Amino acid sequence: MNILIINGPNLNLLGVREKSIYGNQSFDDYFKCLKDIFSDVSLSYFQSNSEGAIIDKLHEVGFSIDGIVLNAGAYTHTSLAIADAIAAINVPVVEVHISNVFKRETIRHHSFISSVCKGSIVGFGLDSYRLAVQSFHLLNEKS
Numbered sequence: 028m029n030i031l032i033i034n035g036p037n038l039n040l041l042g043v044r045e046k047s048i049y050g051n052q053s054f055d056d057y058f059k060c061l062k063d064i065f066s067d068v069s070l071s072y073f074q075s076n077s078e079g080a081i082i083d084k085l086h087e088v089g090f091s092i093d094g095i096v097l098n099a100g101a102y103t104h105t106s107l108a109i110a111d112a113i114a115a116i117n118v119p120v121v122e123v124h125i126s127n128v129f130k131r132e133t134i135r136h137h138s139f140i141s142s143v144c145k146g147s148i149v150g151f152g153l154d155s156y157r158l159a160v161q162s163f164h165l166l167n168e169k170s
């Protein structure tokens with residue numbers, strides 16, 4: 028199984044940025060743990076602070092791999108263009124958020140992308156990514 032994790036803006040600063048919300052660990056360190064946990068999955072990782080680059084990556088992989096785990100960061104709450112890109116591809120996308128966005132400012136309660144994603148995993152810290160990869164295992168077992 029081939030799964031790509033896409034992280035959006037400011038998520039390159041995990042481990043540095045707002046540690047009380049996002050924790051102490053860098054994504055690179057967490058990604059190594061994920062690769063150990065899912066040694067049977069071909070996991071790769073892409074991060075960009077640019078909306079267009081995220082859309083280009085969705086187009087590039089969106090017809091060929093088995094699943095995409097997407098934390099679109101703040102673009103979640105603003106980007107109809109990313110929602111359109113998800114709707115245009117045929118690879119299932121699972122939306123992920125590290126923090127529980129529903130416990131935060133109301134502007135973070137709305138997601139442009141939830142309705143075009145397979146599902147959403149929110150509020151489990153970095154483990155949200157583990158649960159998202161796990162969800163593709165479940166989908167795979169069912170098909």
Ligand code: DQA
Pocket residue numbers: 036037038098099100101102103123124125126127128135
């Ligand atoms: C986030 C939540 C977003 O509201 C925020 O803009 C982020 C991170 C999360 O993972 O909790 O950058 O997507």
